[in-house]
Amino acid sequence: MARTHPMSNRQILVVEDERPIREMVAFGLRRAGFDVVEAEDTREARARIADRRPDLVLVDWMLPDMSGLELTRALKKDKDMREVPVIMLTARAEEHDKVSGLEGGADDYVTKPFSPRELLARINAVLRRSHAAARDEVVSAGGLTLDSAGHRVMVGEATVPLGPTEYRLLSFFMTHPERVYSRGQLLDRVWGGNVYVEERTVDVHIRRLRKALEGFDCDRFVQTVRGAGYRFSTRVE
Amino acid sequence: MARTHPMSNRQILVVEDERPIREMVAFGLRRAGFDVVEAEDTREARARIADRRPDLVLVDWMLPDMSGLELTRALKKDKDMREVPVIMLTARAEEHDKVSGLEGGADDYVTKPFSPRELLARINAVLRRSHAAARDEVVSAGGLTLDSAGHRVMVGEATVPLGPTEYRLLSFFMTHPERVYSRGQLLDRVWGGNVYVEERTVDVHIRRLRKALEGFDCDRFVQTVRGAGYRFSTRVE
DNA sequence: ACGCAATGTGACGCATCCGTGACGGTTTCC
DNA sequence: GGAAACCGTCACGGATGCGTCACATTGCGT
Numbered sequence: 197m198a199r200t201h202p203m204s205n206r207q208i209l210v211v212e213d214e215r216p217i218r219e220m221v222a223f224g225l226r227r228a229g230f231d232v233v234e235a236e237d238t239r240e241a242r243a244r245i246a247d248r249r250p251d252l253v254l255v256d257w258m259l260p261d262m263s264g265l266e267l268t269r270a271l272k273k274d275k276d277m278r279e280v281p282v283i284m285l286t287a288r289a290e291e292h293d294k295v296s297g298l299e300g301g302a303d304d305y306v307t308k309p310f311s312p313r314e315l316l317a318r319i320n321a322v323l324r325r326s327h328a329a330a331r332d333e334v335v336s337a338g339g340l341t342l343d344s345a346g347h348r349v350m351v352g353e354a355t356v357p358l359g360p361t362e363y364r365l366l367s368f369f370m371t372h373p374e375r376v377y378s379r380g381q382l383l384d385r386v387w388g389g390n391v392y393v394e395e396r397t398v399d400v401h402i403r404r405l406r407k408a409l410e411g412f413d414c415d416r417f418v419q420t421v422r423g424a425g426y427r428f429s430t431r432v433e
Numbered sequence: 434m435a436r437t438h439p440m441s442n443r444q445i446l447v448v449e450d451e452r453p454i455r456e457m458v459a460f461g462l463r464r465a466g467f468d469v470v471e472a473e474d475t476r477e478a479r480a481r482i483a484d485r486r487p488d489l490v491l492v493d494w495m496l497p498d499m500s501g502l503e504l505t506r507a508l509k510k511d512k513d514m515r516e517v518p519v520i521m522l523t524a525r526a527e528e529h530d531k532v533s534g535l536e537g538g539a540d541d542y543v544t545k546p547f548s549p550r551e552l553l554a555r556i557n558a559v560l561r562r563s564h565a566a567a568r569d570e571v572v573s574a575g576g577l578t579l580d581s582a583g584h585r586v587m588v589g590e591a592t593v594p595l596g597p598t599e600y601r602l603l604s605f606f607m608t609h610p611e612r613v614y615s616r617g618q619l620l621d622r623v624w625g626g627n628v629y630v631e632e633r634t635v636d637v638h639i640r641r642l643r644k645a646l647e648g649f650d651c652d653r654f655v656q657t658v659r660g661a662g663y664r665f666s667t668r669v670e
Numbered sequence: 671a672c673g674c675a676a677t678g679t680g681a682c683g684c685a686t687c688c689g690t691g692a693c694g695g696t697t698t699c700c
Numbered sequence: 701g702g703a704a705a706c707c708g709t710c711a712c713g714g715a716t717g718c719g720t721c722a723c724a725t726t727g728c729g730t
Contacts, residue, residue, distance in 0.1 A: 376583055
């Protein structure tokens, strides 16, 4: 929660076993003004995350000891590390990977081969979204304002009356808009992976969230995607 | 949420006469999200290629009736099958074979013994090359935008109201445009190979898809090819 | 022009999914 | 210590979408 790095010196952890690629990526990022930490396997990565607290983790899908996917899953289950945004680096371009990568908890993915420009764009997008909270800034969408410092969501001058879980849910949605999440994914990322609760519980909290947003005419942003999950989108259907 | 639908729309034909190996490979590929069709000789392989239209063929170098190399050569001579990428599976590691394998028209080769990871990497590399157009996160065609992360198709700022099946159907079409698919093929690839439904059901969903696209003046992209099946094409007839 | 086959179209029953209100148990805050 | 708030679960009912059928329409060959 405490701001540990100045804006111009954001720290990124690059997890990649192939040294040439890792160094090339690291070089590009340093050139772009980032502070880069490198790791070549997941064991090292976990250690660096624990002691350096990077602002973002860039992880290769294919790693020697454990796949990047599993690392991501593990991170998102750890309460201390759940907030760290993850971008998956993958050589695989199929839809399958996009889905499973995101199910594992990655905030975005970049397909190899990628241009430095594309990678930077993704990194900045994710940093802007997910770390706005950690920088005590606000995220706005469709009249809603997420004030993470104040742990509340506002519409104009009014505060939306939310319970803790509804706040976390809406907070997650607002930092991850325009994207469908299954009930299972939401349980992983909003509830935390280690607890077992019925998937239908998500429905109930969606209901409570909608009810809270109802008075502000914002409930339409929480959208049901039949057979898939839920999506937060300010674009009307 | 045990979905029966293929996660990736990619279908792979495995041609291998030794059953244990074939089944192991097929298992690994299915696990990785691919839709797998098996064949144990070149005769069967040609039949499967003709009726299933796989995205990629994985063929053993040594086959009982005709060598995989000859199958590959034959495929590349056939106008209908020339576009299908081929990966050769060979027990021989000599440089000589690599060369002749590629000369025969294979897009890549993998030397036995191989790790599943290596095989997947090769497959994805080849798929990426041959389906370069289909690998972007958002696929656009004729004003339509497929937003796979958001599980929706948009026209400008508006969302096309699609049911789950219609979404999968249109999603498949947009990633496989300009090509005719029979009702049977569509059932395989969109519905998932293991379900039995009437072929006419496809017609009904085509109808529903067209109706949904009607308001956006995009229904003309879904074209009927009498006696053959359906095709998605942004080229006007 | 005629007839057959293929495709378009509207309707219907059924299964599934999702919204919703209620309830018991636990935590939090006076 | 009590009340209020909150959470997870359940059951019920409505809504949605699916697969099939029957009938209309189109297109093709003769």
